[in-house]
Amino acid sequence: MKILEEQRVLITGAGSGIGKVMAEYFEKSGAQIWICDADEKILAQCLQEHPAWHGAHCDVSDEDSVNRLFEKMTQSFGGLEILVNNAGIAGPTAPVEEIDPEEWRRSVGVNLNGAFYCTHLAVPLLKSTDQASIINISSVAGRLGFALRLPYASTKWAIIGFTESLAKELGPSGIRVNALLPGIVEGPRIEGVFHARAESEGIGYEAVKQRILNNVSMKRMVSAKDVAEMAVFLCSSAGKNISGQSISVCGNVENI
Numbered sequence: 001m002k003i004l005e006e007q008r009v010l011i012t013g014a015g016s017g018i019g020k021v022m023a024e025y026f027e028k029s030g031a032q033i034w035i036c037d038a039d040e041k042i043l044a045q046c047l048q049e050h051p052a053w054h055g056a057h058c059d060v061s062d063e064d065s066v067n068r069l070f071e072k073m074t075q076s077f078g079g080l081e082i083l084v085n086n087a088g089i090a091g092p093t094a095p096v097e098e099i100d101p102e103e104w105r106r107s108v109g110v111n112l113n114g115a116f117y118c119t120h121l122a123v124p125l126l127k128s129t130d131q132a133s134i135i136n137i138s139s140v141a142g143r144l145g146f147a148l149r150l151p152y153a154s155t156k157w158a159i160i161g162f163t164e165s166l167a168k169e170l171g172p173s174g175i176r177v178n179a180l181l182p183g184i185v186e187g188p189r190i191e192g193v194f195h196a197r198a199e200s201e202g203i204g205y206e207a208v209k210q211r212i213l214n215n216v217s218m219k220r221m222v223s224a225k226d227v228a229e230m231a232v233f234l235c236s237s238a239g240k241n242i243s244g245q246s247i248s249v250c251g252n253v254e255n256i
Helices: 017-028 040-049 063-075 101-126 150-173 190-201 205-212 225-237
Strands: 008-011 032-037 054-057 082-085 132-138 176-182 245-249
Touching: 008 017, 017 032, 017 225, 032 040, 032 063, 040 054, 040 082, 054 063, 063 101, 082 150, 101 132, 101 150, 132 150, 132 225, 150 176, 150 245, 176 225, 190 205, 225 245
Parallel strands: 008 032, 008 082, 032 054, 082 132, 132 176, 176 245
Antiparallel strands: none
C-alpha cells in the first residue's frame, strides 16, 4: 500500500517548479492530485503531461479566484486531506527606496494573502478528516533575511508565524501544520534571482552564484525533489506527531 493511498491533495502554483515536482511525488505516494496555477498555458501543458491530475486556473492573490478554485475542487474531490500552500513569486530585487509599492503589494498578495485565502477555505474540509496536513512553503529567507529582496523575505518570515499560529489553533482538530524552507533550489527561478542580483550589484553572475554557495555549509544547491520528499514524509503517518515546525531543506544555508 502506498503511504498516501487515496488521500486528496491540493497544491497551489504547481504548474511548474517545486510545486509540479511535489505533485509528482505525492502521486507516486498514492495521493489524488489537484493543482492550480496562475499561468493558464503552463497549467494546460502540465495537465496534458499528467492526465490523472485535476486542475484549475487560479491567481491565489485574488479571493474570488480562490473561491472558484475551491468550488471546482470540492465538487470533484468531495473533500481534502492535504493542502500545500506553494504558490509564490520572487518579487523585485532592489534597494527598499527603489521598490515600486505595487511590487510590494503583489508579493504580499501572492505569497501571504494567497496562503490565507486557501487555508481559510481548506480548514473546514480538513477538519472532517482524521489525517489532515497543511504544508506552507517558506524559504531560508524566512529565517535569515535577504538584502535587496525585502518583499520576498518579509512574506517568507510571515509564513513562519502563519504556520506556528495555525499549528496551535488547529492541533486540537488533529491537523498538522508545518513549513518547509527551501534553500538555493537549482533551476530557472534561482538563475533569474542570481542574474537580477548581479545586475543590481554591478557584478558578474558567476561571482554572485559562488558567493551565495560559499554561504552554504554543504557548498551545493538542493533540488525540488529534496523538498518534495520532505513534504510527502510530513504528510505521511511517519510525520503524524510533527507539527508547528519550520524545516529547512537547504544544506545549511548560513547567510544569504
